[in-house]
Amino acid sequence: MASRDEVECWLTDMDGVLVHENHALPGAAALLQQWQDQGKPFLVLTNNSIFTPRDLSARLRSSGLDVPEEFIWTSALATADFLKSQVPGGSAFVIGEAGITTALHEAGFIMTETDPDYVVVGETRNYSFEAITKAIRLIVNGARFIVTNPDATGPSADGPLPATGAIAALITKATGKEPYVVGKPNPMMFRSAMNRIGAHSENTAMIGDRMDTDIVAGIEAGLHTILVLTGISDQAEIERYPFRPDEILQGVHELVENDPFLAEIND
Template sequence: MNKLGFLIDMDGVIYKGNQLIAGAGEFIERLRAAGYPFLFLTNNSQRTRRDVATKLMRMGIDVGEQHIFTCAMATARFLSRQKPKGTAYVVGEGGLLQALHQNGYSIVDVEPDYVVVGEGRTMTAESLETATRLVLGGAKLIATNLDPNCPTASGIRPGCGAIVSFLEAATGRKALSVGKPSPVMMRAARKQLDLVASQTVVIGDTMDTDIIGGVQMGYHTVLALSGGTQRQDLDQFAFRPNHIIESIADLADPACDLLGMFSDRSTDDDTVSDLDQWRELQLANA
């Protein structure tokens, strides 16, 4: 293997709240110095990629918006392939609206092709009522992610998954989710870095989003114990990450041989590629 690329979760890996995790800046500088491509993956559809990059910059991580890949982007690109120049009613905020517009979608509240749900603080009972009526009228229900809640500086608030559950219960329709751990987003991010499965490393702090997403795609997976999943939690899961680290500082250490760490593969690239395409086709036809 002569190339690696990294798909990196942020909250719990790079920072916690507004506090940078030790070693995060050094790790990104190490990737830059070695020429390893990387993307920060987020299931937050509320912010634009520029907003996310600005937050990281202010915390001392030198990145541009080209290093950000959001579930809003993945959702908008997926829908533009399914139905080019389609229409959507959106329960969400600026990041999702911008992504849809950039991919040729119009935002409407009458006979949309899709009802697309993100997270945010501007949701109202009226918007949920409208979304319910539109889904029952024939619009397809799309979730940018199924995270049940979102961490904030003041505590936990309901996430996209909670809003989607409300609409599923109200309509009897099942939403298609595009964000992590969906193969749609995980594969799209890998392809943006021009990588094959054996070259792709996923670093995350939660087993049921980043790690399961990477496992399903045949990527290298690294669980950082600095966030949502602790070592004692691992026995609850039927799958395991390839590597467990205390924090991103372990990978920032120059003594850590990144190429050596991720060179041992038992999965054939062509098989993984075919499996990727099959999974994406299943989701597309759902």
């Protein structure tokens, strides 16, 4: 991708890009409206597999952002899309919440504890020793091991929480089996998102706030990559990596045409 002017379709991360702690970031609402007014296909992406698109749409609405559920693509949806392509009408034992179970049901999968095709581990706040033990035994007996996203920890008001990647590591240690991870930084999540909106890598951009997921996956998928500094990355973080995004912006407000926030800063 040589220029932002060539971008016709947009993928954007959610937390740290459009919202921060349930508050819309400057320019987010205007940018979403701009894409809709210009007829630009777009999807809001998240590695979080707990919530359904409907849940996330409601969460964004409470933050002041109007994003219909059909414009949201989660690691749970990407995982269900991938498994449907591999074993149509297959079966799975799932550790996770409504986001992943709903996506798999809608993809035609059967949830079972008896000889499933897959063990699927997603995000949840209710991990149980019994369920993890069952997952380990099923994998040892031949079920294929799938993880929605690799994040080892998640944020909370009290500090980090163990997340999908941490539980997956426990299961790997017990079984000797590495999972196939569908979510970012696997570029497959971006490819499935592009398929959803009929986009091509040659004219699609990805906006993210993480070098190790959003940007590296965008580069590997052949997208125009934009890093915003409203999330976890700063210049020191950028320098840690051997690759670079195509653009580094202070925030999504810089993508808004005639943005009043940017004009106020310049004044």
